[in-house]
Amino acid sequence: MAEEKTHYMTEEGLKNLEEELEYLKTTKRQEVVERIKIARDFGDLSENSEYDAAKDEQAFVEGRVNQIEQMIRNAEIIEDDGNKDEVSLGKSVKFQEIPDGEEELYTIVGSAESDPLEGKISNDSPMAQSLMGRKVGDTVTVNTPGGEMEVKIVEII
The missing domain is CATH 3.10.50.30 (Transcription elongation factor, GreA/GreB, C-terminal domain)
Incomplete structure (x- = not known):
C-alpha cells in the first residue's frame, strides 16, 4: 500500500474540513438520495437525464467524503513556533x-x-x-x- 500524504493544516482548516464532512454526510447525502428517488419516477432510467445527474452528484459527494476523511486521517496541525525570523509553514x-x-x-x-x-x-x-x-x-x-x-x-x- 502506498504511503499516504501528510496534509498540513491549521486548527481552523481542520475544523472547516470536519464541518464540511458533517454537512456532506448528514445533509447533502440525503438531498441526493431524494433527487434520485424523484428522478426514478420520471420513467425509463436509460434516457433519464435527471437520474444521471443525480447519480453523478452522488458519486461526487461520496468521492469528496472519502477525500476529506483521508485528509483528516493524515492531518498534521501547523504549530506556531514563535519564530518570526524565518519564513515557514503557517507564517x-x-x-x-x-x-x-x-x-x-x-x-x-x-x-x-x-x-x-x-x-x-x-x-x-x-x-x-x-x-x-x-x-x-x-x-x-x-x-x-x-x-x-x-x-x-x-x-x-
Missing part, C-alpha cells in the same frame, strides 16, 4: 515585487486549505517553496508559470 509573509511592485501578504498553509484569493498559498506552490527558509530583507527569485519574478521579503508575521 504570513509580506513581500514586494522588485523593482516597483506593490506589497503583497500571503500565509503559507498546507494544500488542503490553500486559497490564493484569500491570501493563503500552498506550501507546495512555487512561491512558497521559494520563500521558505528565507529571512526579512532577502531577495528571492520565484519561478512562476508566467516566468521568473524577484521579490524582497518585507515582514514575517
